[in-house]
Amino acid sequence: MDYERCLACGGRLMEDELTGEIVCSRCGAVAGILPHRGPEWRAYGDGDRVRRERAGAPLTPLIHDLGLSTRSPADHGLRGRAESRLVSMLSEIYRLSTSMGLPRVVAETGALLLRRLRSRLADFGREADLLPAALLHLAIRVHGIPIGAKDLAEISGLDPASVRRLSMRLAGILGVKALESVEACIAKLVGALELPGTVEEHANRICKSAIRAGLSQGRGRRALVAAAVYLAAKRLGYKVPQKRVAGLAKVGLTTLRRRLEEIIRLSAEASP
Numbered sequence: 001m002d003y004e005r006c007l008a009c010g011g012r013l014m015e016d017e018l019t020g021e022i023v024c025s026r027c028g029a030v031a032g033i034l035p036h037r038g039p040e041w042r043a044y045g046d047g048d049r050v051r052r053e054r055a056g057a058p059l060t061p062l063i064h065d066l067g068l069s070t071r072s073p074a075d076h077g078l079r080g081r082a083e084s085r086l087v088s089m090l091s092e093i094y095r096l097s098t099s100m101g102l103p104r105v106v107a108e109t110g111a112l113l114l115r116r117l118r119s120r121l122a123d124f125g126r127e128a129d130l131l132p133a134a135l136l137h138l139a140i141r142v143h144g145i146p147i148g149a150k151d152l153a154e155i156s157g158l159d160p161a162s163v164r165r166l167s168m169r170l171a172g173i174l175g176v177k178a179l180e181s182v183e184a185c186i187a188k189l190v191g192a193l194e195l196p197g198t199v200e201e202h203a204n205r206i207c208k209s210a211i212r213a214g215l216s217q218g219r220g221r222r223a224l225v226a227a228a229v230y231l232a233a234k235r236l237g238y239k240v241p242q243k244r245v246a247g248l249a250k251v252g253l254t255t256l257r258r259r260l261e262e263i264i265r266l267s268a269e270a271s272p
Contacts, residue, residue, distance in 0.1 A: 085121060085128075089114055092132035099155045100147065101212065102140070109139035116174055127166055133158050134166035138176060141167070144221055145211055148183055182207055185225045192248045193240055195233055202232035206263060213266050215259075223251040227259035 006013055011026025021030050090111055097107035113135045124131060133156045140147050149167070153160035170176070183204055190200040207228040215224060226249035233240045246256045 082118075082121070086114070086118060089121075089132050093136050096133060096136050096152065096155055100151065102136075102145070102147070103143075103212075106139050106143050106145065107136070109142055110136040113138060113170070113174060113176070117170075120173075127162075130158060130162055130166050132156075133163045134170055137163055137167040138170055138174075141171075142176060144182055145208075147208070182211070182221055182225060185221065186229060189225060189229050189245070189249055193229070193233070193245065195229075195238055195240070199229065199232045199236055199238060202236060203228040206232055210263050210266060215262055215266065220251070222249050223255045223259045224263075225249060226251050226256050227263055230256070231260060231263060 005011065006024035006027060006029055009024065009027045009029070011024045013022050014025050015022055023030055093110045093114065094107050097104075097110070110132075114131070117131075117135075121128065121131070133152050137149055137152055140152075149160040149164040152158070152163055156163070186200055186203045186207065190197075190203065203225075207224060210224060210228065226245050229249075230240060230242060230245045242256060243253055246253045249256070
């Protein structure tokens with residue numbers, strides 16, 4: 001059979017993968033059946049599909065072996081003390097990040113930092129219990145998310161000052177240059193504008209919501225901070241000129257107004 005042209009009308013044949021047929025694009029006549037290209041099994045749910053697929057899940061630093069191993073009952077007895085500790089810490093990083101609603105990339109950054117420390121875990125002694133929270137805190141700073149050690153402490157039950165100190169020490173050990181936190185940027189701008197702490201707290205909440213909604217992706221943080229501070233001051237009844245806020249934040253007035261529109265639109269969408 002000629003699979004280029006329809007024998008009935010001469011129209012061009014095309015493959016319909018949805019129906020598994022070769023059909024004529026002109027008259028719709030079925031000219032043949034496509035060979036089966038799918039798996040030789042059926043899946044009746046996501047879990048069933050994952051168990052049957054041969055390619056496996058994508059690699060992730062959140063799994064101790066990056067997700068390369070296959071399941072085997074004997075594997076559990078082969079796991080050594082060092083590997084068990086690594087698994088436990090990776091699990092804690094993931095638990096803390098999900099409890100705080102952090103983007104997955106932040107947890108993966110924390111996991112990668114932990115892997116760089118793998119050969120030195122025994123050096124931390126009693127501070128080993130602080131490592132997951134401290135590494136996640138460092139990852140949060142790397143990504144510039146406005147969440148501090150106090151927020152981590154509420155979830156982990158650890159002392160925020162201890163988590164912060166270890167995070168700073170780990171940055172030096174690993175050679176990581178963390179971005180100045182958004183919280184620090186907001187505090188500086190609020191101080192320069194001589195506004196009260198209530199504006200700083202409200203601006204932090206606005207900025208946190210905007211970042212979680214993705215408004216910081218591919219954009220500079222200074223304009224977002226400036227917009228959050230201006231909007232917080234306005235909502236709390238403090239009159240601050242946009243031009244002054246933009247000047248102190250070192251951003252363009254047009255950019256500031258664009259970020260303001262985005263945040264206000266986000267707030268409107270979130271309202272019932």
